[in-house]
Every structure is written in C-alpha cells, then in structure tokens.
Amino acid sequence: GAVVSQHPSRVICKSGTSVKIECRSLDFQATTMFWYRQFPKKSLMLMATSNEGSKATYEQGVEKDKFLINHASLTLSTLTVTSAHPEDSSFYICSARDWQAAGYGYTFGSGTRLTVV
C-alpha cells in the first residue's frame, strides 16, 4: 500500500533557528500534499496544500513567510519553520494524495513533534 515517510519524527531546536521537515511518498507519485498542525489533545488543522511545481496554497491565518513549503518533485514536499519560536512547538503531520490508496487517496506520514526551546 501507499506509504508516506516523514522525517524527522522529533526535533528540538533553539528559538530563532529554522527547521525543515520532509514528507516523501515512497511508492507513488503525489501531485498534491497537505500539511497539518496539531496542538496537544486538539484537532488537526490544515495549514497548506502543496502542489508539485507550483506555489503552496495556505489556509487563512497561516503565515506563509513563517511556514515555507516546497514541493519540488512528485515524491517530496518540505515544510520549513523559519525563525522558530516556542509558540511554533506542535505536532506537524503531512498527507499525500494517491488515488489508488485506501482512504480514497489520503495517506498520512507519522508526524513530526517540534519543540522550540
């Protein structure tokens, strides 16, 4: 079945630094990938939709300069949290579309727990 690999699973960074999170579709090509953010014991909130070869579409309220998304190939999307601050600490999870996959196309990565100190 479709597999989405997300790295790193956990990262701790200092305030003011940038962190890059990778989301790879391992056995299928994903023209569209999604990035979600989840606060502790809360729901997943869609941050942005990334389409291969074009600019990401950000949801209302998400700072595009803070959360840089690049989808340079059909198998890789990256989320870079720039100038991270403690309030950016959260669980970030990506999802990729694969029309052949179970779940009618939405396969999720295992998530990245970001802690900014």
Next chain:
Amino acid sequence: AQKITQTQPGMFVQEKEAVTLDCTYDTSDQSYGLFWYKQPSSGEMIFLIYQGSYDEQNATEGRYSLNFQKARKSANLVISASQLGDSAMYFCAMRELGGGADGLTFGKGTHLIIQP
C-alpha cells in the same frame, strides 16, 4: 460554525462491547466524503473507513461500520466487539468536493479508552 462536530471528548467502554462515536457535519456541498481516522499515542493517523455522500449503503470495514444518516448530517462510527487495542483518539473528517479545496477538515476528536 464548526464543519465537523464530535460531541464526546472522552469515552470509557468495557472490552467486547460495541461503541458508537458521534459525528455530525455541516456542508452546503452536494458532493462530499466523510472519513474516520484512529490516532494512537504514537501520533500516526490510521484510516478506518470512508463514506461518500452519494453512497447508498453504509460503509463497513471489518469491525468498523459507519452509520450514515444524510438528512441528519450524521456519520457515526460503530466499533463492534471493542478490543483493548482500540484505545486511541478517533477523528471524523470531511472533504468537500464542490469548492475546489482538497484538504480534510477534522473534528476535535474523541478519546476512547477500552477497559478490561
């Protein structure tokens, strides 16, 4: 207004009992899809079941079934013969197919704890 409402923040259920997790949704689209995901403490999102708005039959996947009541905009998840491994967060989600947006909108989740 919330698009997905899950009214049960937490539930305790005895092992082997059936459990129903509630989900109501709000959309003006005629074409939409409803999903249920399980999220264990590790954080991964595990797909459980899908119901399309035009599907006439309620979806079933093993021990999971979806009680779809379109007129009431309700898509409750039923887990039969619950097991200890079912303890997790459960999220209901919706994809609206009419507006061009492609991502999922999630409810706040239900924390299900199965007791031996």
